[in-house]
Amino acid sequence: MGTDIAGGVEMRPDGPGSPWQLADVSLDALPRHYDAFGLLFGVRNHAGFEPVAPGRGLPDDAGADLLALLADGEHDHTWVTWAQLASVDWSAQAPRVDDRIHEYEMTSQGPRLVGKAGHHGRAWREVAGEHADHRGSSYPEGTEWRAADRMWRVERLTHGDVLRADPQLRALLDRMRELAERYGGDNVRLVVWFDS
Structure with a gap:
């Protein structure tokens, strides 16, 4: 059985301290891409990446619209802000070779x-x-x-290999960047969970 991703992008249009709102950004197009799951969240991390945002759980201040997307049986809830994603060194290599x-x-x-x-x-x-x-x-x-x-x-992946293999992830990150340019990098976040 495989592992799929779900969740949403939240934003705070009125800045820090204001409620998070679900952005009109769908994660439905994201494929089952274990290298992306591993790099960003530490889930199915066969490539041995140092994950950006593993195991954080749901944010305490998650918006009601996002919480309405939850279903039973999900696991590995976590989140990451655009500011954190923007600081990823896409040329960096995984610390070890891929298990596959x-x-x-x-x-x-x-x-x-x-x-x-x-x-x-x-x-x-x-x-x-x-x-x-x-x-x-x-x-x-x-x-x-x-x-x-x-x-x-036997190969070692770079962070950039993940983006080259996943145009849907690139499109999602581009949309998050656009929102961050409008609202600020700490006011846009990706909240996800997984289903196996």
């Missing part, structure tokens, strides 16, 4: 990422050996296995 081994198809244009997974199928096992560990973090960065038109590689 990255799989590439070798093409005439160069390697094409097929996916990342904690457990690979028979083809990878035949190359790496039956007793090979399926966790990328068990191997030095850059370790590779090749067979036919496939390559499996």
